[in-house]
Amino acid sequence: MSQEALEDGEAIAPRPRAPTRRFERRRSAIIASAVEELNRKGIRGMTLGEVAARLDLVPTGVIYYFRNKEELASACFLQALQRFEGLIGEARGAADPREAILRFLALFFELKHQAAVGAADQIAVFNDVRALNAPAVNDAYVTMFRSARRLLDRPGGPRLPPLQRNARAHLLLSEAFWAVAWLRDFEPVDYARAADRAGSILLDGVAAPGTPWPRARKLDLTHANDPRADASSELFLRAATELINAEGYHGASVERISAKLNVSKGAFYHHNETKDELVAACFQRTFDVMWRAIRAAEAGGGSGLEVLVSAATALVEHQWGGASPLLRTSALTTVPESMQPELIRRFDRLSLRFASVLCDGVADGSVRPLDVSVGAQMITGMINAAAELQFWAPGLTTGNVADHYVRPFFTGLLIDA
Structure with a gap:
């Protein structure tokens, strides 16, 4: 700032102090507690009181770090998206799309394994992320989606048409997200086995090799005969x-x-x-x-x-x-x-x-x-x-x-x- 500005009475704004290790540890603990509540009850059901109670804090102890529930939920989702970006980035080092997708699934299932045995924190699931409607989270999700979409691309080869590429990227991510629901039936030690099975189905499909693609029959799913319907x-x-x-x-x-x-x-x-x-x-x-x-x-x-x-x-x-x-x-x-x-x-x-x-x-x-x-x-x-x-x-x-x-x-x- 110039001497002239100082003479006009302007004060020099103090530099913000870097967060201390204690601050960062407590903030990380709050996010971990919030993730547990968020995954159990969703954004609308999570309360700062319950997040605080998990840590033997009063709600104001959480508000010191996060102004409100929405800011805390945003931090949970941004952390999860950062983890996904890391997994995707590591998977993209593979030689071809097949190996990249298998590596991404293996890394994700290993992350869930580490969380299941207490060696790592859980990450937020995205079931009701739209309820938050936070621009920063939305932008980060779109960025992550685009990164995941590149796992489908063959280096130096032609890309799928945009419509197919987007639909398949959504399918890939959705199956990873949905795995959280069915991994409960597996022992954590078998999560790698589950990743192999899921990867095989995603990449090799369900149909037997050489089987002609069947034409889907039109089915009547109406409930006109349901006496309860009005x-x-x-x-x-x-x-x-x-x-x-x-x-x-x-x-x-x-x-x-x-x-x-x-x-x-x-x-x-x-x-x-x-x-x-x-x-x-x-x-x-x-x-x-x-x-x-x-x-x-x-x-x-x-x-x-x-x-x-x-x-x-x-x-x-x-x-x-x-x-x-x-x-x-x-x-x-x-x-x-x-x-x-x-x-x-x-x-x-x-x-x-x-x-x-x-x-x-x-x-x-x-x-x-x-x-x-x-x-x-x-x-x-x-x-x-x-x-x-x-x-x-x-x-x-x-x-x-x-x-x-x-x-x-x-x-x-x-x-x-």
Whole structure:
């Protein structure tokens, strides 16, 4: 600053002091505590009081480091995105896309292994990151997505067309995120084995080599014969489902559901006993639609692969169409813990059914030998992730989503690459 400025009475702003090690340790501990709460309850359900209680602090002890819950949640997501950028960056040193994707999955599953045995902190999951709507987090996520997308590129070779490249990058990341839900069935020592199985399915697909690609049959997933269905109930189900998908259980408050439909809280309670009853109905409708797809596909006959392709295509198109969205299975992480065990059991039954159809395909030769338990979970993850395709692959339609998103799952992520 010039002497003239000093003579005019301007003060020199003190230089901000660098954070001390103690400050950084406490800040990191708060983020680790918040990640645990965030992964259990979502953004809307996490409270600064519960984060503080995990560390034997009072809430003001957290506010000293983070002004509010949103700032703390942003720090959790930015930390997770930084970790993903590191994994992706290390994987990109591989010689080709196949090796890069396998390395990325191995690194990610090893990270989860370290967290499971207490050797590393957990990282935030991204189930309801959109509920935060923080520009810094959104920008960092887009940057991470672009980095992950480059894992699909062959050095010096042609790239996939943008639409296919985006859809497959979304599929790759979504399957990694969804693995958190099914790794609970594995011992931590077997996480590397799980990574190998998941990588094999993503890269080599489900269909047996040389099997012609089956044409997906059109399936009727409507619930016209459901005596419980009526127009008013459907409006509430759709509004609640959209809010839960976007912002988790706690984001779908009675007030916000009512406002979305432009009705009063009194009208809400006229049609619904409680919010939890409506949430349970949203899950029930999702279960009904998914079972309807599986049974309708099986009723049409054909090989195991034909059944799986028809069911998966119908469900992805149903999810993509948006007329009656499915509740994303990732919403399980934010519902009250008292509701979770039964809902998890019911989703597990659906996965077991997909596993059974995979076994049928292996037996009839249309599906290659693979780990059917992992394959079933990944089918569920692929269907689940279709809800966000519109953000990452603009240009997909109900007419081409099967070719650019469903087919690469069944035939291999790098086909035609």
